Amino acid sequence: MKEIELSYCNLVFKESYAILVMKVDSAITMETSKEITDHLEAYYKGKKFVFITHRKYPHDIDLNVYNGRILKNMIGFAIVSENPEEIKRAMQEQPLWNEAFTFFKELDEAEDWALSFFD
Template sequence: MRETQLPYCDLFFKDTHVILVMHEGSAMTIEIAAEITSILESYYKGKNFILITHRKFPHDIDLNVYKGRILKNMIGFAIVSDDPEEMQRAMEEQSLWDEAFTFFTTLEEAENWATSFFD
């Protein structure tokens, strides 16, 4: 597993999926999303993958990130949190995403879901 640490998040790369953990007090802006997308593009190089965002800490999200450049090989998106408010926000986000999108309360469930796409 490869790990990349940025000032606002950590990325944990696996063969089938990447886990994104935003730092406490940071925000997902269009600019940050563009930088992360470039890193994902470079790492996966056209190979299909799932993005799992493990929301350990509350953070703001500019919903316009869903209108930005989305990688065609990002075939699914999962949100992990045990916070009911995050589940409500995920419902808003789901309407903005065209591919597989789901919500889990544990990282293990999300990773099992992600790997099931590649079995």
């Protein structure tokens, strides 16, 4: 396991999945998305993984990031939040993602889902 703290987020890398937690008043932009993707690419080096975004704090997302560089080895995407507004936003994001995509209220449920890809 490895953890990286950036000015706008924390990234936790586990064997088969990564967890992103954005910080308060931060945003996913094309620039921050590229930096996150670079870290994912460097850590997983072509190995399949699932990406979990644990949305503890409200933050903006430029939906154009889904048109950017998507790693072919990222086989699933989960959003975790108890905020009903995040469920609405996830419904906008889901059609932009071609692989497995789901929403959870609890992080442990998302982690179990991620691990199910590798059983």
